[in-house]
Amino acid sequence: MGERFVAYLKDRLPLVEGALADAAATPLTDGASAADLSRYLYEPLSRFTASGGKRVRPVLALLGAEAVGGDARDALSCAVAVELFQSAALIHDDIADEGELRRGEPCLHRVEGEGLAINAGDLALTRVFEVVLGDERLDVERKVRVLSELARMERHTLEGQALDLGWVRDRRWDLSTEDYLYMVRSKTAWYSAAIPLYVGALAAGGTRSAADGLLEVGLTAGVAFQLQDDLLNLVGDGEAQGKDFRSDVTEGKRTLAVVWALEHLDERDAAELVALLGSHATDPRELERAVCLIERGGGIEKCRALARELAEEAKARVAALARDAHISVEAQDLLISMADFFVERAL
Numbered sequence: 001m002g003e004r005f006v007a008y009l010k011d012r013l014p015l016v017e018g019a020l021a022d023a024a025a026t027p028l029t030d031g032a033s034a035a036d037l038s039r040y041l042y043e044p045l046s047r048f049t050a051s052g053g054k055r056v057r058p059v060l061a062l063l064g065a066e067a068v069g070g071d072a073r074d075a076l077s078c079a080v081a082v083e084l085f086q087s088a089a090l091i092h093d094d095i096a097d098e099g100e101l102r103r104g105e106p107c108l109h110r111v112e113g114e115g116l117a118i119n120a121g122d123l124a125l126t127r128v129f130e131v132v133l134g135d136e137r138l139d140v141e142r143k144v145r146v147l148s149e150l151a152r153m154e155r156h157t158l159e160g161q162a163l164d165l166g167w168v169r170d171r172r173w174d175l176s177t178e179d180y181l182y183m184v185r186s187k188t189a190w191y192s193a194a195i196p197l198y199v200g201a202l203a204a205g206g207t208r209s210a211a212d213g214l215l216e217v218g219l220t221a222g223v224a225f226q227l228q229d230d231l232l233n234l235v236g237d238g239e240a241q242g243k244d245f246r247s248d249v250t251e252g253k254r255t256l257a258v259v260w261a262l263e264h265l266d267e268r269d270a271a272e273l274v275a276l277l278g279s280h281a282t283d284p285r286e287l288e289r290a291v292c293l294i295e296r297g298g299g300i301e302k303c304r305a306l307a308r309e310l311a312e313e314a315k316a317r318v319a320a321l322a323r324d325a326h327i328s329v330e331a332q333d334l335l336i337s338m339a340d341f342f343v344e345r346a347l
Helices: 003-022 034-050 056-067 072-096 108-112 114-133 140-169 177-203 208-235 238-244 256-264 267-278 284-296 299-323 329-344
Strands: none
Touching: 003 056, 003 072, 003 329, 034 072, 034 108, 034 114, 056 072, 056 177, 056 208, 056 329, 072 108, 072 114, 072 140, 072 177, 108 114, 114 140, 140 177, 177 208, 177 256, 208 256, 208 284, 208 299, 208 329, 256 267, 256 284, 256 299, 267 284, 284 299, 299 329
16 A cells, blocks of 8 residues: 555655755855854754655655656755745644644744744745756756746745634634635645745656646645644654644544534533633543544544545546556556545554
């Protein structure tokens, strides 16, 4: 199922890690302020980025390049750019959510302070464009195409984040399944799967039809990826997740499981669930009660079913790309394995 993609991740990881190390930024001066700049700006971002996990997003950029018959190295600057955007998004997201832990460690704003953490996230956003502009393997035309798509990715992510945060701020519970899916497609799918595959293909010189097909695969699989994340937060391995387990309940997140449950619970149970989600509950008994209500409303099962449905849809799109000779058979197998991996992940 997803084992082949996992093997690919491990095989390509050294390429990504090497490129990230090579792209580490340093102060623009070697004068008296250089040491302070390293301490306050460059080292915090470097530490945060180095703590990344499987590097799924940057590896997808390499897969996009290889899927269209190109060299993975042509997409290394894209891979680094995507990972740096991930760093920026997580640093800023943790501040907005008042998070405590990230990747098992205190969030950057808890260690460095909110102001310096914001600045480190902003540096990561700047580096997204600098690393592509400095890539000598890409000609000007490819750089412009890649940068244009990275900018589009950032806009989509910001729109999704605006909806996610705005709904919480305004205590909105009048949301539909379609509202949630639009939000998560914008916030997560574009940068988690679609654009990495897409810019990798563009950097490697793939045809527009091949790149467009990979984009659609990524958008579909990317939503499935987030649905699995939502499930793991609610019913995954609590011991492995530690304080992050069921944090979506504590933060009152409008996940598909919650939205679906509120659409299908009776008035009394729906009111109780809204009260729990709005109370910033941390008591394990209250968190368990919220999950029980979500499950009673069918939210858990809907999340599982839709994640699998979208994974199958992504696999069908991959098969169509292979039939039309836009991607190789080997790439087809890897992309199908990717879709399975997205909905089989466990912590």
